[in-house]
Amino acid sequence: MSLTKLRNPGLWITVIAVLLLGLWPIVTQRASTREEIFTVLLSVVLASSLNILLGYTGYVSFGHIVFFGLGGYVGLYLIIVQGWSLWPAMAAGGLAAGLLALLLGQAILRLRGSYFALATIGINEAMRAFINNFEPFGGPTGLSLNFQTYNAYGGAANALWLIYYIVLILALFNIVLSYVVKTSKFGLGLMAIREDEDAAEVMGVITPRSKTWAYVLSAILPGVVGVLFFFKNGNIEPPQAFRLHMSIELLVMVMLGGFGTVFGPALGAVGYQRLRGLLLTSDLFKNIQLAVAGLLLLLIILFIPAGAVGWIRRRFPILRRYLP
């Protein structure tokens, strides 16, 4: 790909916006702000990853969190039981998630539409049940990190900052990756599949291969941030790792911001986490914040199916070039 393509202003506005958001806690040096933004950046990575499958390729996955959970388990197992350091464990977590997607892709990407979506739910639940009974990963009690482990990273406080920096870099990387994929030949093939899979095949798009790689690509970074999240968390248990409702929250973020756009999922992640924060601190909504997420998804699909960025792109075609 040519470097001139990277001169798109929309890409850099997105990157700078996320960077500013990410730098805020570093400037203020407040741990509470950092925790808040950490959740947002984590969501940016997860939602942008999901967008490659959901937004570009048009395959709805209700179980995307399975890659986050599996990555976390593999990473923590390697750190705790095998004594690996964080870096190779992160790589291994991403690799494990990508490998799972590669294998699953062969099997379930033949399914279309709602059948695929149902299969992804099944996989998340099956993985949870499997890990629950898998002794090396601690079965139902999971794995816990020894507090001493953080000493290798300058103590717990420093380790938290280190993880924060890594997630920020991954979020920025993921946005650039989304853009590169979208403007590549591979990405064009994916969008052709989304619009009309049969027509894409007739034009020569090797659909099984493209779909599988899209799935793998959308699984790797969730696997990596899974390792980071649970390393920071200190322990991992099956119900925590494979939370189905988190998958659905990711769908809300992608749909809210605008599926299939580069900027959309990041915007959706920020917007949704902000909303969630408000709901959780309100007496009225704190117990039903998930119901609000569900209602929000319903309203988006009914009234602005293209999401915020998609709506702007449609309303002002002139901006399409600047909002990839």
Next chain:
Amino acid sequence: MILQVSGVSKWFGGLKALTDVTFSLQEGQILGLIGPNGAGKTTLFNVINGVYKPNEGTVTFRDVDITGLKTYEIARMGLARSHQIVRPLNDLSVRDNVIVGACFGRENNALASAGTIADEVMEFVGLAKRADQLAGSLNIGQKKRLEMARALAARPYLLLLDEVLAGLNPSEIAMMIDIVMKIRERGTTIIMIEHVMQAVMSVSDQVLVLDFGKPIAFGTPAEVANDARVVEAYLGDPSLAAQLLAPSSDQPEQDD
């Protein structure tokens, strides 16, 4: 011989959509494929480009047996088609639609060179002004031309055109026929399914007539137009219909 269809039969459950279809096509020719509604014309296209696998028979394209290959494999060998019911990639621009054709077709172009081809093809079919519009916003005549442009951008050896004239007004028909003639001049072989008789008779070198999934005539437009069975198939002689439905009797008529 660019295409050789031998003894192809296709059935769906008890319904026999194609029965023992055999014909071959020389490079650079236009073959008109005609027949009453439901005669199996589109099914034949679907068998040739791999959407359906025939139950019997073989399809040979440029001396390679392509029977049972996937549609994308066949597309990459240089066979492109347009659809009777247009299938634009609605949320992509017209230009991107055409680039898909150029990127993934026979030449496997990179994006940049595909863009150049797309610009050229859009100019050729008269869609250059619409390049940045979303494909979903085109009218039916433009969508038909888009189908054509996508197929052409693949630079195919053989082009299957499924009713590109249907639903067009007379001036659009004239324009489309002009495009078809120009494609032939470039050396691309074409099979076209068409209901607009005047058009198909004027552009085709050979015409194949299907009726109830069987080839009932094959020859030059003049020969076919004067064939008694063709006339009856179109006018609907009940006794002939009965005879055609009965197995055995009819063999495909060969001219070469």
